[in-house]
Amino acid sequence: MAVVEYDGRILLLDVGLRFPGGDMPGIDLVLPDFEYVRERADAIEAIVITHGHEDHVGALPWLLRDIGVESVPMIISGPLTVEMARSKLKEHKLDDSALEAVDTGEIIEAGPFTIEMIHLTHSIPDARGAAIGTPAGTVVFTGDYKFDQTPVDGDPADMARLAELGAEGVLLLCGDSTNADRPGFSPSESLVGPALLKVFEGCEGRIIVTSFASNVHRVQQVVDAAEATGRKVALVGRSMVKNSKIAKVLNHLSVPEGILIQPREINNFPDDRVVVVSTGSQGEPLSALRRMAHRDHAQIELHSGDTIVFSATPVPGNERAVNETVDRLYQIGCTVITAQDAPIHASGHGYAEELKLMLNLVRPTYFMPVHGDAKRLRLHRELAEQVGIAPASIFEGANGLPLDISESGARFGPQEHSGVLLVDGMELGEPSEAAVRDRRTLADDGVVVIVVSISAQSGELISDPEVVSRGMAAGADTDKLVKCARESSITVCEIAAKAGEHDRDELERRLHDGVAADIHSALRRRPLVLPVVVEA
The missing domain is CATH 3.10.20.580 (Ubiquitin-like (UB roll))
Incomplete structure (x- = not known):
């Protein structure tokens, strides 16, 4: 969660969460501490959400419960992200939230700020960057992005608009650092489809593909491969079903008539005519695949001859849970295929050369690497120096450390209160x-x-x-x-x-x-x- 503040008014960028590691037993979610925002709730002009992943929108219901729905005049994003957020808020009985879908290029006024959303590519449709205009200058937040020139939906990132902003002058760029340690360019998401098709063609039994529920483009490619090999598709997992329904309504997911079946119908078809698309790629305890691996799923019982395709890589911290799930699958007699065995996954975050391209397009006066651990923030700094940004104009920040920019320059201000809140069931509190x-x-x-x-x-x-x-x-x-x-x-x-x-x-x-x-x-x-x- 980022805060842009000008003359006592504030604008929030993304309200995400993270999932607990193995060192937090019994904890369900980890949220940012809302104290700074709560104390200034009357000053909020808007919340801007760049895309629909949990680490960017997942904490929105908790924030609104904390500060009150009436404190936020508008919450803006792209149509898919807005509908995903609406679904989350409905579960928390926050139906009155001021969600508003905006087009890219549309200028939204919010107090002293202007907001323009810029189309980018990521592992979820409707990913946006945000250009925040202030009287002091323009601040650009990239959100999560990659420069995919052949995306599944055929709509590459709007590099022309980024270059225009750079020519107009950008005061500060806050850029995604996730893959700053990976050289070159990231592979296109469209390369995953042919790899999945090749895997499908070599399978004689049932196929269970697990991926992030929000990766609509991956689901689309699974559906395409299933159609090409004459298989029916069953969506399993609450979030997988919910996100796919939203994506279909908004035309982000195209499903041929008659190809979808219900999980309870799987046993009505021969094994070589079924594909299951499931949640659980990160070994989450209550996910569909995890329950299948532990023989605890109400509708699907895995057996020898099934092929499990992990079309995702473990998020750092989830490796143990994923490995335990894989081991269980082997004990059942399943064949397991991961991204180490075939090119069935592509990262949604740009590699080093894409990060340099973003820096060269935007040409900011100041740069602050974000969204990464200390190692990747440092590597992103080094990439910025390589493209000519002065070291004194690059700021490696930390949670709660504000960057103050004025006519006299930029500097870090006094540390503000920050931290995390832990969700245990429906209870929310500071960690003990x-x-x-x-x-x-x-x-x-x-x-x-x-x-x-x-x-x-x-x-x-x-x-x-x-x-x-x-x-x-x-x-x-x-x-x-x-x-x-x-x-x-x-x-x-x-x-x-x-x-x-x-x-x-x-x-x-x-x-x-x-x-x-x-x-x-x-x-x-x-x-x-x-x-x-x-x-x-």
Whole structure:
């Protein structure tokens, strides 16, 4: 999420989220902290969404719930992105949001700002860059992009308009850095179709293709390959079905009459006449493919002879989940084809030469690389220097670090509050290190609950401690742990009673520390220890 601010008025660019890694057990979503925007909600003129991917639009419902729908006069984007956003907001009962689809080249006025959206190419239709006009100059946000000269929909990026903006003068360019570490030019999305067709022609059984649900162009190429090989297509996964319906209505997806079937109809056709397009390319726990791999899908049971085509690459952090899914598929007897085996995936982000092309087209006074980790931001800086942008005019920023631009130049201002919010079910809040740490402990080593009953007068044990453990594999280790925890608890209570320590809170602290230390010493495990002291 980016904020453009001028004379006390603000405009938001993209409101995305990210998914938790393996180090955040129990967390569903990770959102940006909205505090800065919440405190200035009355100053919002508009929200601009560049495209429909979750890391650019996924947090919109949460933001509007936080600051109120009435605080945002308009939310603008392309037609497909607007309809995807509308669907998300409807799920959150935010039907009154001021969503507005705008054409590329149309100039929208919003307080001191003007907004123009520029057609670009990405792995989803309707991807846009945004040129934000201010009295101080024009700021261009690329969003996610690549310069695909042969896109599936035949509509390449509007490089002419980018060059015009460059000639008119651009104050600041904020450019996507995702693939700054990959040399050359990215392959065209249109090259994936022939590769998929070749894979389909070599398969005798069912084919299950998994990709991002928002990659409408990939779904189109799967449909085309299925038609060419005489196969029916079943869309599986709520987001896959929903996005495909929206794309069909807006003519971004063309599906021949009679080719689509319902998942429940799959078994009515021979295996060599069926293609399934499924969510789950990132190994998401509740996705359709993951459930199939764990034999937990209500309508599709995988078997030997099925071919699973991963038409996507793992997002950094998802490799373990994807590998676990692939391993499960092999155990079932499936054949698995990934982008390492055939050219069945093309990145939606431009490589180094495309990033340099963007810089040369726009020719900004100042440049700030965005949308990447520290390594890729640094590499993007180096690319900007290679095309002639002065090092002093390039700013590697950080979340919450504002770039102040005035007539006297550009400089970073004081750090503002930033951070993340965690979504756990439907609850939203700031991350608690203790809570997340406890969840990691539970996931790794389980929990031990110790209940001790002591005399309220003497502090002595009335009966042997009760010990319950959960989360450890059954066997000798569990028995040793229970025995160790019980003996440790008795020792701690006896020492406390002799010392005249009767305070329940203090005894629980001693039990926690003593039992945890003894378990680790004996078994090299660190379970979560929960002592309960009952006075009688």
